[in-house]
Amino acid sequence: MALIPATALMAASCSYPNQFVNTPQATPHAVVEAEKPVHFFADNLEIIEINGQPTSFWRSSTRFLIPPGRTSLGVILSSRSTRAGFRPGGSLAFDARVGDHFTLHRDLSGGKDHVSVIRHRNGLRDQTVAGHLIAED
Numbered sequence: 001m002a003l004i005p006a007t008a009l010m011a012a013s014c015s016y017p018n019q020f021v022n023t024p025q026a027t028p029h030a031v032v033e034a035e036k037p038v039h040f041f042a043d044n045l046e047i048i049e050i051n052g053q054p055t056s057f058w059r060s061s062t063r064f065l066i067p068p069g070r071t072s073l074g075v076i077l078s079s080r081s082t083r084a085g086f087r088p089g090g091s092l093a094f095d096a097r098v099g100d101h102f103t104l105h106r107d108l109s110g111g112k113d114h115v116s117v118i119r120h121r122n123g124l125r126d127q128t129v130a131g132h133l134i135a136e137d
Contacts, residue, residue: 049074
């Protein structure tokens with residue numbers, strides 16, 4: 001019986017004080033998510049911060065419901081095979097509108113990692129680049 005309160009206390013104490021919380025589904029929102037890696041050992045894009053608030057490290061999903069308006073994302077590229085070297089480590093800024101769906105996409109060009117935020121409207125028929133980040137050396 002004491003296990004339930006102890007588990008609840010542990011879960012509550014493992015969150016950041018200013019942690020990002022998804023916008024309720026019933027209110028106007030947009031969706032942002034990182035592109036899934038092609039296989040388990042592939043580099044993985046992660047959203048680590050939304051509008052200055054850290055995302056939970058206990059999350060089970062990389063899909064977030066965000067409020068409309070100016071949005072900034074803190075992004076890292078994590079290597080699962082070595083668990084080392086996080087990059088690009090920067091902030092992407094874009095404007096979110098109600099109903100928008102954003103996907104973070106990684107590309108390697110000119111020997112540098114590029115991360116783009118792709119806005120999807122009307123399903124996948126209308127795609128535009130909403131933000132772009134180039135990794136620093």
